[in-house]
Amino acid sequence: MMSEFITVQVGQCGNQIGSAFWPLALQEHGIATSKPVSQQQRSRYNDAFHSFFSSPSDTSGASYKSLHDLENAKVKARAVLIDMEDSVVARFRNGPLRKLFDETLLLTNYPGSGNNWAEGHHAHGSEYASGIVDVVRRAAERSDHLHGFLLMFSVGGGTGSGLGTATLKLLADYFPEVDRFVTCVYPSGHEDVVTAPYNVMLATNVLLEYATCVLPADNKSLLDICAYLQNRKESAESAKAVAAASPYEDMNSIIVNMLLNFTSGSRFPGSLNVDMSEISTNMVPFPKLNFLSCGLTPLGFSSSHILQVPKQVEPWARDHQLLKIDPLAGTLLSATLLSRGSVTLSDMRYNVSRLQARGRFTPWNQDAIKVGLCSVPPNGHPAAHLSLLNSTSLGGFFSHIGGQFDRMYRRKAHIHHYLQIDGFSNSEFLDSRQSLYDTIGHYQQLANSQDAALDRLQVM
Amino acid sequence: MTSFLKYYSMALTTIQFGQCGNQVGHEIFSTLVKDIIAPKPGISLHDNDEYVQSACSQWFEHNDGLDKLCARAVLVDTENKVVEELLRKQSSNSQWMYNRKSCAIGSGGAGNNWALGYQRKGPELLESVSEALRVENEKADRLAGILSITSSAGGTGSGVGSFIMENIHDEYSKKTFFNALVLPFEEGEVVTQSYNTLLTLAKVWSVSDATLLLQNDHLNSMLLNLLHYKNVGISDLNSIIALKMAGSFQPLQGTTFSPNMTVSDIVSHIAPHPAYKFFSIKSSPHIPRESKKFEGSSQWNILTKHMRQMLRMNSFSPDSVAVDWELKQPSSVPPSMHSLQQFWCSVSNLLLTRGPGLSNAQCKPSFDFLEKANHPRWVPQEAAFTHCHQTRRFNDQDKFACLVTNNSQVHIPLNNVVEKAWKMFTHKAYLHQYTKYGLLEEDFVDAFVKIETVIKAYRELNV
Numbered sequence: 049m050m051s052e053f054i055t056v057q058v059g060q061c062g063n064q065i066g067s068a069f070w071p072l073a074l075q076e077h078g079i080a081t082s083k084p085v086s087q088q089q090r091s092r093y094n095d096a097f098h099s100f101f102s103s104p105s106d107t108s109g110a111s112y113k114s115l116h117d118l119e120n121a122k123v124k125a126r127a128v129l130i131d132m133e134d135s136v137v138a139r140f141r142n143g144p145l146r147k148l149f150d151e152t153l154l155l156t157n158y159p160g161s162g163n164n165w166a167e168g169h170h171a172h173g174s175e176y177a178s179g180i181v182d183v184v185r186r187a188a189e190r191s192d193h194l195h196g197f198l199l200m201f202s203v204g205g206g207t208g209s210g211l212g213t214a215t216l217k218l219l220a221d222y223f224p225e226v227d228r229f230v231t232c233v234y235p236s237g238h239e240d241v242v243t244a245p246y247n248v249m250l251a252t253n254v255l256l257e258y259a260t261c262v263l264p265a266d267n268k269s270l271l272d273i274c275a276y277l278q279n280r281k282e283s284a285e286s287a288k289a290v291a292a293a294s295p296y297e298d299m300n301s302i303i304v305n306m307l308l309n310f311t312s313g314s315r316f317p318g319s320l321n322v323d324m325s326e327i328s329t330n331m332v333p334f335p336k337l338n339f340l341s342c343g344l345t346p347l348g349f350s351s352s353h354i355l356q357v358p359k360q361v362e363p364w365a366r367d368h369q370l371l372k373i374d375p376l377a378g379t380l381l382s383a384t385l386l387s388r389g390s391v392t393l394s395d396m397r398y399n400v401s402r403l404q405a406r407g408r409f410t411p412w413n414q415d416a417i418k419v420g421l422c423s424v425p426p427n428g429h430p431a432a433h434l435s436l437l438n439s440t441s442l443g444g445f446f447s448h449i450g451g452q453f454d455r456m457y458r459r460k461a462h463i464h465h466y467l468q469i470d471g472f473s474n475s476e477f478l479d480s481r482q483s484l485y486d487t488i489g490h491y492q493q494l495a496n497s498q499d500a501a502l503d504r505l506q507v508m
Numbered sequence: 509m510t511s512f513l514k515y516y517s518m519a520l521t522t523i524q525f526g527q528c529g530n531q532v533g534h535e536i537f538s539t540l541v542k543d544i545i546a547p548k549p550g551i552s553l554h555d556n557d558e559y560v561q562s563a564c565s566q567w568f569e570h571n572d573g574l575d576k577l578c579a580r581a582v583l584v585d586t587e588n589k590v591v592e593e594l595l596r597k598q599s600s601n602s603q604w605m606y607n608r609k610s611c612a613i614g615s616g617g618a619g620n621n622w623a624l625g626y627q628r629k630g631p632e633l634l635e636s637v638s639e640a641l642r643v644e645n646e647k648a649d650r651l652a653g654i655l656s657i658t659s660s661a662g663g664t665g666s667g668v669g670s671f672i673m674e675n676i677h678d679e680y681s682k683k684t685f686f687n688a689l690v691l692p693f694e695e696g697e698v699v700t701q702s703y704n705t706l707l708t709l710a711k712v713w714s715v716s717d718a719t720l721l722l723q724n725d726h727l728n729s730m731l732l733n734l735l736h737y738k739n740v741g742i743s744d745l746n747s748i749i750a751l752k753m754a755g756s757f758q759p760l761q762g763t764t765f766s767p768n769m770t771v772s773d774i775v776s777h778i779a780p781h782p783a784y785k786f787f788s789i790k791s792s793p794h795i796p797r798e799s800k801k802f803e804g805s806s807q808w809n810i811l812t813k814h815m816r817q818m819l820r821m822n823s824f825s826p827d828s829v830a831v832d833w834e835l836k837q838p839s840s841v842p843p844s845m846h847s848l849q850q851f852w853c854s855v856s857n858l859l860l861t862r863g864p865g866l867s868n869a870q871c872k873p874s875f876d877f878l879e880k881a882n883h884p885r886w887v888p889q890e891a892a893f894t895h896c897h898q899t900r901r902f903n904d905q906d907k908f909a910c911l912v913t914n915n916s917q918v919h920i921p922l923n924n925v926v927e928k929a930w931k932m933f934t935h936k937a938y939l940h941q942y943t944k945y946g947l948l949e950e951d952f953v954d955a956f957v958k959i960e961t962v963i964k965a966y967r968e969l970n971v
């Protein structure tokens with residue numbers, strides 16, 4: 049009966065986020081992958097296990113304690129792995145969790161998309177369309193109450209950006225009733241992908257149109273958060289851990305923590321439950337305004353690097369955002385506060401009034417806040433808070449994307465790589481750009497919207 | 509005891525919709541059972557047996573074959589977590605239980621979207637809910653009516669609840685059909701709460717005999733200001749709701765000075781006119797969860813005087829509630845009676861008192877007052893106010909009083925809902941979320957018209 053989710057991991061970045069996701073998801077359900085896991089009361093919530101995992105038998109999640117148990121019971125992650133180069137997916141094939149992934153849900157091919165959105169989207173997109181649909185369908189057949197897809201990919205490269213968004217369109221077509229949540233990574237601007245501005249713009253435009261909600265992260269923000277965590281004197285322990293780990297690993301576990309908090313209400317009980325189906329009703333006031341700025345407290349890489357929960361819970365603060373924007377600088381169209389663990393209704397009311405004091409809400413809804421309380425804390429923390437903000441500051445984020453695109457496109461740099469792909473033409477650049485600027489215009493209009501409500505109805 | 513004093517045993521079936529409806533319903537049944545098995549009823553064994561019999565057959569399946577009381581309830585939700593959690597809870601608590609077969613559970617939730625609940629999830633669940641309801645009702649000897657419990661802010665309670673109530677209404681048109689509706693915190697809980705609340709209010713207005721409005725803001729203030737809680741949980745709100753409902757709907761008793769009233773009587777008494785169907789329940793005294801005893805006044809006349817103060821309005825700013833007497837402990841200091849004092853105009857008031865030692869004479873000033881209180885001219889004096897009493901101690905308290913009241917104050921929360929919904933509507937915000945499930949803009953307009961009409965009617969009572 050539990051709502052089920054299928055992750056769709058595309059490209060290098062998407063699959064690397066996935067490889068951070070699965071061990072932590074297992075930990076939330078009391079299954080150790082390397083370090084021991086605090087058992088807490090997780091066994092009470094064994095139904096929740098089926099949200100992310102399928103098993104042929106009817107055994108409840110409670111009976112699984114280790115990877116070995118999972119193997120014996122033929123438990124599989126509800127995950128579809130797509131990459132056009134084999135290397136990352138190959139790591140899954142050989143890693144400690146290899147038995148968790150179903151070979152028939154992997155789709156790979158040599159030799160990548162060469163950082164070219166058009167190649168990923170059009171060339172690979174049309175060649176692999178039926179293969180992708182088959183694989184997703186196979187995964188969907190193993191679920192009884194498929195509620196959503198969680199897509200993960202970067203938008204700077206070619207495969208995640210191009211084929212990931214092509215996959216999104218396919219899901220919208222073939223599974224129109226199933227929500228499509230996308231976590232995508234925006235480049236920091238210092239990478240060596242020169243065509244990133246094209247890829248980012250083209251992908252963003254598909255996301256605006258086809259995703260139910262987008263939970264973007266920005267490598268600039270993730271790097272800053274990592275640096276901030278490393279410099280914290282009181283957490284020397286976690287600084288050491290950061291130095292030892294590879295940078296993407298830490299950055300990705302921040303994204304993963306966000307995803308686990310985001311889905312917690314759909315998986316675990318709570319006195320004010322938030323199912324993921326509620327997110328878009330609450331957060332998307334008009335079509336295409338579906339990007340949400342995500343903020344987290346406490347910030348941390350994984351459960352083993354616990355940081356003190358600050359007294360003032362401010363997941364909406366600028367330096368807690370996974371995107372490099374200050375959401376409170378703009379007008380807030382809507383907000384969601386999700387808390388898990390030991391958080392009472394009064395704590396939540398307090399946070400609501402603080403957010404209301406700090407933020408400027410749109411004149412047509414001064415109380416546009418959705419709250420959720422989930423009773424199961426994240427692994428190793430007493431509590432965690434996630435804020436999702438739909439702010440007109442996102443307009444600035446899109447303007448930046450538009451500006452970067454224009455700078456390159458004005459010089460017609462590298463466009464021949466795109467134009468040579470079948471199915472892509474120059475008008476796709478122009479149409480996408482126009483549509484992005486329309487969205488920017490919409491945000492600007494909403495940022496300045498006045499309370500000019502019509503008089504109420506007069507009844508006799 | 510003469511025969512006219514006997515209880516009428518009538519059954520009531522409860523439908524719990526969505527997270528709020530189910531959690532509130534669970535707390536109500538727990539409170540009822542606590543009251544039923546309370547060790548010190550303060551009346552004779554024989555009288556207590558009658559009370560227990562009557563209460564049990566009203567709320568529970570009363571079957572000697574069962575070792576536990578089984579709630580006469582149908583549990584409805586569009587996701588399983590809430591109901592699973594309640595069923596899990598009750599397997600350890602052993603005094604009562606739900607009938608597991610009387611659950612109608614969908615999947616995926618209704619997404620805080622009235623249209624999704626009403627247009628999609630409601631039709632999907634209708635058959636299983638009707639069937640479960642029929643099974644529950646067949647177990648009852650005499651069915652008095654149906655009580656539905658929902659919140660207005662989400663998608664399931666509001667949308668599925670509206671759809672189901674609308675569709676089963678005809679089948680039970682001869683029965684009492686009423687509901688308890690929980691209104692959200694005004695300062696934001698669900699972004700689309702004003703739309704969902706507006707649409708729900710309009711539907712329940714059309715199909716139910718009367719609707720009890722419960723405001724989360726107000727319940728929260730009672731806990732913070734009256735009981736001085738530092739930290740309020742959802743279950744604390746529910747325990748107040750449960751006391752109000754049990755205090756009003758547990759069996760009353762005919763006495764020489766007050767009539768017997770069934771739940772159906774209460775509902776038809778409180779909503780005597782089809783234009784005025786929203787009511788609320790004021791109650792006192794409330795006791796913090798830690799302390800066992802209420803240390804305030806122990807006199808009935810003080811408590812009844814306190815209850816009547818709850819009809820006072822803020823004469824300087826009639827659209828706000830500056831002094832809310834439900835947030836104060838009853839005190840022996842007599843309230844000033846100077847001429848500026850004004851009271852909400854009431855369509856109907858019912859004072860229900862529970863506990864030993866009430867003498868009519870002692871409380872006469874309050875009764876007289878309530879009888880003569882502000883009423884519209886078309887309400888006959890004897891219909892405007894009724895007092896009922898039950899000598900048995902309620903919920904292990906010496907005294908408990910509920911004022912079930914249908915008065916013009918209700919236009920304030922209704923007006924706030926319409927004000928906010930109208931703002932969003934004129935900006936067309938969130939409409940695409942509703943129209944994608946087939947709801948039309950005209951449907952919103954119809955709901956606005958309906959509730960504006962109600963607000964106007966209530967507001968005009970006081971001019």
Ligand SMILES: Nc1nc2c(ncn2[C@@H]2O[C@H](COP(=O)(O)OP(=O)(O)OP(=O)(O)O)[C@@H](O)[C@H]2O)c(=O)[nH]1
Pocket residue numbers: 058059060061062064065132133160161162163164201202203204205206207208209233234235236239241267270296297299300
């Ligand atoms: N946060 C994060 N960013 C990553 C990761 N891997 C790559 N990126 C970013 O993603 C962008 C490059 O996209 P990739 O995901 O490597 O490319 P791809 O989707 O595999 O596409 P092609 O390599 O062109 O076939 C750059 O902006 C990288 O900084 C990762 O694991 N975590």
Ligand SMILES: Nc1nc2c(ncn2[C@@H]2O[C@H](COP(=O)(O)OP(=O)(O)OP(=O)(O)O)[C@@H](O)[C@H]2O)c(=O)[nH]1
Pocket residue numbers: 319320321326525526527528529531532586617618619620621659660661662663664665666690691692693697698724742743745746
């Ligand atoms: N008093 C009280 N209010 C509650 C409770 N649970 C939820 N609410 C309120 O109900 C509203 C949210 O509606 P829910 O009942 O959770 O929604 P639902 O009917 O399950 O509908 P969906 O979840 O949208 O499918 C908010 O205003 C909450 O404050 C409860 O146990 N007690």
Ligand SMILES: [Mg+2]
Pocket residue numbers: 059060133160161205207
């Ligand atoms: Mg690659």
Ligand SMILES: [Mg+2]
Pocket residue numbers: 321526527587617618662664
């Ligand atoms: Mg719900």
